[in-house]
Amino acid sequence: xxxxxxxxxxxxxxxxxxxxxxxxxxxxxxxxxxxxxxxxxxxxxxxxxxxxxxxxxxxxxxxxxxxxxxxxxxxxxxxxxxxxxxxxxxxxxxxxxxxxxxxxxxxxxxxxxxxxxxxxxxxxxxxxxxxxxxxxxxxxxxxxxxxxxxxxxxxxxxxxxxxxxxxxxxxxxxxxxxxxxxxxxxxxxxxxxxxxxxxxxxxxxxxxxxxxxxxxxxxxxxxxxxxxxxxxxxxxxxxxxxxxxxxxxxxxxxxxxxxxxxxxxxxxxxxxxxxxxxxxxxxxxxxxxxxxxx
Amino acid sequence: xxxxxxxxxxxxxxxxxxxxxxxxxxxxxxxxxxxxxxxxxxxxxxxxxxxxxxxxxxxxxxxxxxxxxxxxxxxxxxxxxxxxxxxxxxxxxxxxxxxxxxxxxxxxxxxxxxxxxxxxxxxxxxxxxxxxxxxxxxxxxxxxxxxxxxxxxxxxxxxxxxxxxxxxxxxxxxxxxxxxxxxxxxxxxxxxxxxxxxxxxxxxxxxxxxxxxxxxxxxxxxxxxxxxxxxxxxxxxxxxxxxxxxxxxxxxxxxxxxxxxxx
Numbered sequence: 001x002x003x004x005x006x007x008x009x010x011x012x013x014x015x016x017x018x019x020x021x022x023x024x025x026x027x028x029x030x031x032x033x034x035x036x037x038x039x040x041x042x043x044x045x046x047x048x049x050x051x052x053x054x055x056x057x058x059x060x061x062x063x064x065x066x067x068x069x070x071x072x073x074x075x076x077x078x079x080x081x082x083x084x085x086x087x088x089x090x091x092x093x094x095x096x097x098x099x100x101x102x103x104x105x106x107x108x109x110x111x112x113x114x115x116x117x118x119x120x121x122x123x124x125x126x127x128x129x130x131x132x133x134x135x136x137x138x139x140x141x142x143x144x145x146x147x148x149x150x151x152x153x154x155x156x157x158x159x160x161x162x163x164x165x166x167x168x169x170x171x172x173x174x175x176x177x178x179x180x181x182x183x184x185x186x187x188x189x190x191x192x193x194x195x196x197x198x199x200x201x202x203x204x205x206x207x208x209x210x211x212x213x214x215x216x217x218x219x220x221x222x223x224x225x226x227x228x229x230x231x232x233x234x235x236x237x238x239x240x241x242x243x244x245x246x247x248x249x250x251x252x253x254x255x256x257x258x259x260x261x262x263x264x265x266x267x268x269x270x271x272x273x274x275x276x277x278x279x280x281x282x283x284x285x286x287x288x289x290x291x292x293x294x
Numbered sequence: 295x296x297x298x299x300x301x302x303x304x305x306x307x308x309x310x311x312x313x314x315x316x317x318x319x320x321x322x323x324x325x326x327x328x329x330x331x332x333x334x335x336x337x338x339x340x341x342x343x344x345x346x347x348x349x350x351x352x353x354x355x356x357x358x359x360x361x362x363x364x365x366x367x368x369x370x371x372x373x374x375x376x377x378x379x380x381x382x383x384x385x386x387x388x389x390x391x392x393x394x395x396x397x398x399x400x401x402x403x404x405x406x407x408x409x410x411x412x413x414x415x416x417x418x419x420x421x422x423x424x425x426x427x428x429x430x431x432x433x434x435x436x437x438x439x440x441x442x443x444x445x446x447x448x449x450x451x452x453x454x455x456x457x458x459x460x461x462x463x464x465x466x467x468x469x470x471x472x473x474x475x476x477x478x479x480x481x482x483x484x485x486x487x488x489x490x491x492x493x494x495x496x497x498x499x500x501x502x503x504x505x506x507x508x509x510x511x512x513x514x515x516x517x518x519x520x521x522x523x524x525x526x527x528x529x530x531x532x533x534x535x536x537x538x539x540x541x542x543x544x545x546x547x548x549x550x551x552x553x554x555x556x557x
Binding site for chain 1: 345347373381382388390396451
């Protein structure tokens with residue numbers, strides 16, 4: 001029983017971080033129709049950048065984190081401006097391939113700047129463990145969940161009420177009509193990339209505060225893919241709901257199947273989920289239905 | 295105020311769809327651009343609004359002037375800022391947004407919150423039906439309401455020139471009358487010029503002062519609304535009345551006898 005509770009709590013909390021990263025994917029997909037294949041690499045480089053700021057440069061937290069956010073903003077802006085914008089109006093496949101190129105570039109740059117394979121961020125969450133029922137959880141997990149939740153709320157308020165947020169949703173519906181209103185779509189794309197990079201950076205910080213900075217962080221990107229595929233590529237709600245599901249599948253499957261099968265089985269569970277979802281519900285759980293009046 | 299000088303447009307660098315179109319829109323007037331499917335009416339509008347680039351189209355010759363300034367090299371955003379706003383053909387609302395959010399998108403370029411609020415009320419005043427549906431998802435509105443929403447959205451940008459692409463498309467005659475009545479009212483009350491693309495010649499000429507007839511990418515006839523209404527060819531081929539001004543009897547149709555005089 002204790003074991004189960006433990007798995008559930010870690011699964012759900014880590015899953016919420018997956019959701020956070022996945023939201024960045026959905027944002028770009030919805031506003032510009034581009035599948036961002038560099039998601040995991042964005043997580044990786046911003047985690048290493050955090051390490052660079054906090055440990056190597058030795059900035060205090062209150063200065064280090066804003067620096068990371070600024071870095072993420074700049075990164076998103078640069079990627080959109082220099083990698084994607086020149087390809088506007090080209091076949092969508094070219095744009096997606098460019099994100100793959102960006103992924104390799106970031107991966108190379110990261111291992112060039114930070115040749116170490118493993119590092120740890122300084123511990124910025126309180127270290128005392130928390131007892132929930134019979135389970136013992138370290139606070140990193142809970143903070144990850146709380147921060148993700150706050151960001152979900154902020155984002156949904158942004159899309160509901162902010163001018164730019166509303167226009168971003170409009171662009172998801174009809175790009176040409178947005179242009180006809182005299183609104184620059186390029187600004188929307190660059191906003192989407194910047195937001196996605198910030199989400200990836202925050203996700204990266206949360207993940208590496210739990211498990212340290214390793215190359216394995218790129219896999220977080222892949223897990224975020226399974227989240228969006230499960231939730232539906234174009235659904236914010238889907239990403240938020242599917243994250244904890246993938247997290248749960250991973251931790252429960254990993255926890256109970258490893259003794260029965262082979263070590264490392266938890267790593268493949270998200271991908272097995274993708275395949276099953278593709279068979280059963282190709283548009284995902286919450287893929288936005290096309291509105292058709294009858 | 296808006297002036298097209300023998301504009302040629304080609305798509306994908308090979309398919310030429312406009313062969314030198316010239317037209318003029320005077321300040322505060324309503325101008326109708328008439329013609330059948332594929333005549334190049336919508337392309338003309340897109341050439342003005344800068345939306346051609348999004349469809350791999352390009353102005354290959356001629357120029358477009360706005361108050362004496364050339365705008366044919368500007369992009370859609372810059373042209374929008376000048377006050378030229380196009381409402382696209384075919385009820386293109388933002389389906390997953392509510393009515394009110396759709397209208398807010400139209401006002402995106404403006405910063406004055408107070409005035410935006412007033413204009414929202416103004417649009418609701420023109421289209422009371424939209425007010426009743428303000429919280430509804432736009433994708434589920436009726437065709438007429440969606441068309442009203444598209445026009446309302448264009449109004450929210452406080453345009454100097456509003457370009458409407460077939461506002462009568464797919465709507466019941468009564469609704470068409472209603473919408474045209476509102477366009478006319480907006481034109482008079484706000485001194486907004488209107489460039490109107492329409493296949494429904496009768497209704498378009500009922501509010502326009504001047505009209506151009508397009509065929510195969512050329513302007514073949516132009517004149518005041520009264521001139522066009524009384525032109526034999528327009529009556530015969532676009533309004534469906536015979537030379538006598540009575541309803542056409544298909545028993546006596548001899549199309550080969552009557553040729554368009556502009557050909």
